Amino acid sequence: xxxxxxxxxRDLRRFHVLTGGQAVAEALRQIDPDVFPVYPITPQTxxxxxxxQCVADGRSHARILxxxxxxxxxxAAVGAALAGARTITATASQGLAYMIEIVxxxxxxxxxxxxxxxxxxxxxxxxxxxxxxxxxLARDSGAVQVYVTTxxxxxxxxxxxxxxxxxGEVLLPVMVGLDGFTLTHSAEPVEILxxxxxxxFVGPYAYPYPLLSEVPGTYGAFAMPEHYFExxxxxxxxxxxxxTVLPAITHAFAELSGRDYAPLEAYRMEDAERAMVIMGSHxxxxxxxxxxxxxxxxxxxxxxxxxxxxxxxxxxxxxLRSVQAIAVFxxxxxxxxxxxxxxxTRAAVRSPRVDSIIxxxxxxxxxxxxxxxxxxxxxxxxxxxxPIFYAGSDETEKER
Amino acid sequence: xxxxxxxxxxxxxxxxxxxxxxMSGWRVDRKPAVQRSLCVDCLLxxxxxxxxxxVVQSGHFAGFHYPACKGCEICVxxxxxxxxxxVPEATPVGPQGEMGGERR
Numbered sequence: 001x002x003x004x005x006x007x008x009x010r011d012l013r014r015f016h017v018l019t020g021g022q023a024v025a026e027a028l029r030q031i032d033p034d035v036f037p038v039y040p041i042t043p044q045t046x047x048x049x050x051x052x053q054c055v056a057d058g059r060s061h062a063r064i065l066x067x068x069x070x071x072x073x074x075x076a077a078v079g080a081a082l083a084g085a086r087t088i089t090a091t092a093s094q095g096l097a098y099m100i101e102i103v104x105x106x107x108x109x110x111x112x113x114x115x116x117x118x119x120x121x122x123x124x125x126x127x128x129x130x131x132x133x134x135x136x137l138a139r140d141s142g143a144v145q146v147y148v149t150t151x152x153x154x155x156x157x158x159x160x161x162x163x164x165x166x167x168g169e170v171l172l173p174v175m176v177g178l179d180g181f182t183l184t185h186s187a188e189p190v191e192i193l194x195x196x197x198x199x200x201f202v203g204p205y206a207y208p209y210p211l212l213s214e215v216p217g218t219y220g221a222f223a224m225p226e227h228y229f230e231x232x233x234x235x236x237x238x239x240x241x242x243x244t245v246l247p248a249i250t251h252a253f254a255e256l257s258g259r260d261y262a263p264l265e266a267y268r269m270e271d272a273e274r275a276m277v278i279m280g281s282h283x284x285x286x287x288x289x290x291x292x293x294x295x296x297x298x299x300x301x302x303x304x305x306x307x308x309x310x311x312x313x314x315x316x317x318x319x320l321r322s323v324q325a326i327a328v329f330x331x332x333x334x335x336x337x338x339x340x341x342x343x344x345t346r347a348a349v350r351s352p353r354v355d356s357i358i359x360x361x362x363x364x365x366x367x368x369x370x371x372x373x374x375x376x377x378x379x380x381x382x383x384x385x386x387p388i389f390y391a392g393s394d395e396t397e398k399e400r
Numbered sequence: 401x402x403x404x405x406x407x408x409x410x411x412x413x414x415x416x417x418x419x420x421x422x423m424s425g426w427r428v429d430r431k432p433a434v435q436r437s438l439c440v441d442c443l444l445x446x447x448x449x450x451x452x453x454x455v456v457q458s459g460h461f462a463g464f465h466y467p468a469c470k471g472c473e474i475c476v477x478x479x480x481x482x483x484x485x486x487v488p489e490a491t492p493v494g495p496q497g498e499m500g501g502e503r504r
């Protein structure tokens with residue numbers, strides 16, 4: 001259990017054994033959005049099921065809009081958010097792929113829609129299990145992207161995500177990614193805040209230019225070359241401002257919950273000579289393996305990236321400043337080049353040795369042995385190693 | 401108000417953000433004018449004008465907004481009572497686009 005649990009006495013009555021999907025639905029119930037346009041897809045379905053039950057029981061006033069596709073669900077979400085309704089949706093994998101055209105539009109129209117994503121491998125071959133390839137498809141959409149490591153974090157970031165998306169300096173979609181099945185379907189103790197506390201934290205919906213107001217406006221007008229560039233730059237600047245406004249939100253949330261979040265989490269990095277960078281639910285595996293290797297006297301550490309967009313490059317560079325060898329674990333591939341998190345890390349740090357590791361595609365597990373093998377490779381000279389190592393694949397067996 | 405300094409988030413555009421451009425240069429020496437006694441206020445010209453150059457006040461035809469008129473003559477073709485016709489650009493017309501001296 002992470003340190004916040006033991007640091008101060010907790011009221012155990014606030015703990016519920018919930019899957020990540022149920023935890024997101026519980027956050028939805030408390031946020032009580034106006035509109036929830038959605039189309040079901042594995043492994044996001046538990047979110048819809050649990051939240052639909054809340055609405056059916058009269059515990060949320062949300063209008064669940066059952067669209068005929070994710071493209072329509074996201075279109076409805078953009079329209080609702082701009083009209084003046086707090087809007088949340090959820091999807092995964094092929095659903096996000098189908099939604100992606102409108103995710104770009106949500107970012108450009110500055111529609112503050114929160115999207116829960118049960119990260120799942122993209123077809124093909126068709127596969128329902130966890131990896132980050134769907135999230136990476138939306139990497140350049142202009143949406144804020146968070147990849148959480150536990151069901152608790154999924155709950156927390158849904159609450160913070162609403163606040164962040166609707167911040168006047170941001171007004172962008174926020175994608176909260178939780179690994180398919182590993183998080184969406186696995187139950188763990190989740191501390192649920194008081195309903196009133198969450199409602200007070202998120203406040204009333206604050207989109208400043210609602211369509212349903214007295215002032216008419218043109219939304220989504222055509223932009224010629226002399227305007228498109230500036231509009232795009234304005235949108236890019238808004239995403240960059242997340243780095244400035246997020247600390248106030250995480251700080252306010254920490255006062256409420258005792259859980260203080262940063263764009264990334266450094267674990268045993270103080271004097272680390274070798275380090276790994278990872279995102280998502282295998283953060284736990286990484287920390288446990290680091291503990292095992294530390295017990296053997298090896299100076300290793302791990303940095304978990306939570307905020308992928310905007311990428312916290314300065315924070316990452318600071319953490320990895322004096323690390324000699326780094327292994328970056330990507331749960332997605334970029335055929336023909338290096339995977340996304342690796343490229344981000346490479347652009348951020350000046351360390352002499354940065355290895356690219358691809359793991360966990362299509363729900364393949366990453367074991368402590370796999371992590372140890374990667375740390376061992378970091379001891380060997382770089383010239384001996386292939387540019388990308390596929391941890392946990394048949395290649396792993398070859399090297400053992 | 402200059403664009404793009406004033407781009408609202410999402411490039412939202414409000415009325416009067418920008419002056420309406422003067423399109424009268426598109427006309428080739430002919431502008432629409434109305435014979436007011438023939439007008440029955442059916443407003444088909446207003447409905448069909450592609451440039452919103454027909455002015456309507458309180459449900460009645462109230463002339464042309466000449467800077468917006470490109471001289472396409474759709475109003476002339478649409479008018480069921482042949483009240484609208486094209487006249488030379490220099491022809492004086494009244495405040496409601498009516499032909500000289502004519503009163504209703």
